[in-house]
Amino acid sequence: MKNETLITAEGLKELNQELDYLKLVKRKEISEKIKVALAFGDISENAEYDEAKNEQANVENRIAKLELMIKNAKVIKEVKNNGIVSIGSRVTIKDLEFDEIMEYTIVGSAEADPFKGKISNVSPLGKALLDKKIGEIIEVESPTGDMIKYEILTV
Template sequence: MADKEVILTVEGLKKLEEELEHLKTVKRKEVAEKIKHALAFGDISENSEYDEAKNEQAQVEEKIAKLERMLRNAKVIDQEDISLDIVNVGSKVKVKDLEFEDEIEYTIVGSAEADPYEAKISNESPVGKALIGKRVGEVVEVQVPDGVIKYEILEINK
């Protein structure tokens, strides 16, 4: 089965590369030290420190493999390719919630970069899907658990 294409901004690519580097250079060494320390206790058959360190090692290696797979399948969105006419991955979109009159700015990113706390929403999320391909002035309806939210697109930026 082919791996899924991972859409990333330049910033997102850099962040994943830095995380991978940290895991390979720092975290691996820390876990190896924990294993070495746990082995110093002797019998590993009932050594909880050893078991914990081996589990952590497996998690780190799994995360490294996942990041390497994501980076291999990464499609980086070039800032120059982002249109100001329609919403796409990489766009910053200012919308107005028509019910509450709130203005919100989202950055549309691939699912690997999504971070709601930084207003980075996935192109695969309900709001992201509704905004993709739309223009300034258009109103989109987004089905959410509480009902339907209506957003008017006010601005599209890079």
């Protein structure tokens, strides 16, 4: 499927929870804000009304995006730890230049969050790690164009 969203079971659960929250809680909150803003009268110069309508549009866009991602979700099977990096693998790597050790989980782009240690399988680092083994050295081009070497320590 061309539009499929690769995702872990945990990631799919998080998307469904966010969707439920937006539909059941956030929509009601925004609806109340709009009602309150309308009570102020003239909506042509009503900042509260404009803000609430913008928030409503953003939430509805996010709901549509989540629904599409969930509809097209392809849950990644739990990986067997065979020492080869695949989507769903937890990988420890070492930056050979700075002697820095990092740990990432390779996930589909829908649930990538580098601040939580989840990198996309289509990111430069994620792509470079896929199908590699413990002990291998990979090279990844940084955003500045420099090549960074990493050693895979654990999978």
